[in-house]
Amino acid sequence: MKKYVGIDIGGTAVKAALIADDGTILRRSSVPTLATRPYAAVAADIAKQIVELSSGERIEGVGIGCPGAIDSRAGVIRYANNLYWKDVPLADELHKTVNAPICISNDANVAALGEARFGAGKEYSDTAFVTLGTGVGGGIVVDGKLFEGYNGMGAEIGHMVIKADGVLCTCGRRGCLESYASATALVRETVFAMQTDRNSSMWAFADGDLNKVDGRTSFECAKKGDATAQKVVNAYIAALAEGITNLVNIFRSQAVILGGGVCAQGKYLTEPLQKLVDEARYGGADSLRTVIVTASLGNDAGVLGAAGLLMPR
Ligand SMILES: [Zn+2]
Incomplete structure (x- = not known):
């Protein structure tokens, strides 16, 4: 069974889960976003969530849904007004701690993929x-x-x-x-x-x-x-x-x-x-x-x- 970490960044909380390749949620965590902090502090908390959820097990990758305009290819949040983020290189920041592929996309698109793969559209x-x-x-x-x-x-x-x-x-x-x-x-x-x-x-x-x-x-x-x-x-x-x-x-x-x-x-x-x-x-x-x-x-x-x-x- 391959395992992944899925992260849902919201204005009030960052929800994360360790997820098996069949869509089973194995573990969850949620921490307050506290979005008025510098983005590096938010990213450090997200990195900590990833480390704790995977707890030494091999993970295939980390996927992230984030509100706003996302440059998926560069792993950069171009603009997210409810997070007060502009040109935030989130993937690079997380790679300082996390040794796995990271993919970031817009939260609405990510939810669409979730429903398509594991929900009403499966x-x-x-x-x-x-x-x-x-x-x-x-x-x-x-x-x-x-x-x-x-x-x-x-x-x-x-x-x-x-x-x-x-x-x-x-x-x-x-x-x-x-x-x-x-x-x-x-x-x-x-x-x-x-x-x-x-x-x-x-x-x-x-x-x-x-x-x-x-x-x-x-x-x-x-x-x-x-x-x-x-x-x-x-x-x-x-x-x-x-x-x-x-x-x-x-x-x-x-x-x-x-x-x-x-x-x-x-x-x-x-x-x-x-x-x-x-x-x-x-x-x-x-x-x-x-x-x-x-x-x-x-x-x-x-x-x-x-x-x-x-x-x-
Ligand atoms: Zn319109």
């Missing part, structure tokens, strides 16, 4: 992972390998435009998928709908307080028959279907895996979405159908996908 070679959270992120796996674009800067699923001249996005363009399919967008549209319908049951669901509206408000009230909530949910799913159909038409993934908070809605999200994508995809009913499923690994997608960066297919 039956398939070609998958797309779409996370519906504060923003819309994800990654694309083609023939078992991450597709990241040159210098790891591609696969920004959330920033494909689905509506020309639409809602302004955080990236500066208008009408990006993220502006319609993130949990943030769902909350925005829910609040807007509530303001136009004072009789909606969403008001009671949110205790009469717009600050208590979240990604569940519209879905839960739609399930109970609230027409205004249903409109919000239908519009949300229709926008998401536009983006997913674009992905399907370009990559013809066998499965699209949904992650993030909104995917807790399960079939209330996936069933209508599947129908819309089935109808709209290029090639029609006779072409290969892409199945839409929810992610299965939760927070472990990060460490598992990181380890997967170094595993042979």
Whole structure:
């Protein structure tokens, strides 16, 4: 059995795990990131985690998922705003302690690889992972390998435009998928709908307080028959279907895996979405159908996908 270390660097904690080549997590550790420290101090803690987890055993490599813009080839984090990192040579820093190959990639791409290899996509070679959270992120796996674009800067699923001249996005363009399919967008549209319908049951669901509206408000009230909530949910799913159909038409993934908070809605999200994508995809009913499923690994997608960066297919 070959062993790898997978590391998931987040703004608050660095999670690490010793992982067997079949995806079994053998040991775990988590330490606070304390990101305001100089990066070398954070890297020294990560090196210590790697040494402790491997505890003298041979490891084949160390994979790392990190937020921000990553130059995978150089092992350098070009920019990670929530870590306050700019041009950080993390691989070189860790190689001072760690004598094994090190591979670093963007955390969303790494999670996509984790789900593809060990989670909801393990039956398939070609998958797309779409996370519906504060923003819309994800990654694309083609023939078992991450597709990241040159210098790891591609696969920004959330920033494909689905509506020309639409809602302004955080990236500066208008009408990006993220502006319609993130949990943030769902909350925005829910609040807007509530303001136009004072009789909606969403008001009671949110205790009469717009600050208590979240990604569940519209879905839960739609399930109970609230027409205004249903409109919000239908519009949300229709926008998401536009983006997913674009992905399907370009990559013809066998499965699209949904992650993030909104995917807790399960079939209330996936069933209508599947129908819309089935109808709209290029090639029609006779072409290969892409199945839409929810992610299965939760927070472990990060460490598992990181380890997967170094595993042979
Ligand atoms: Zn955008």
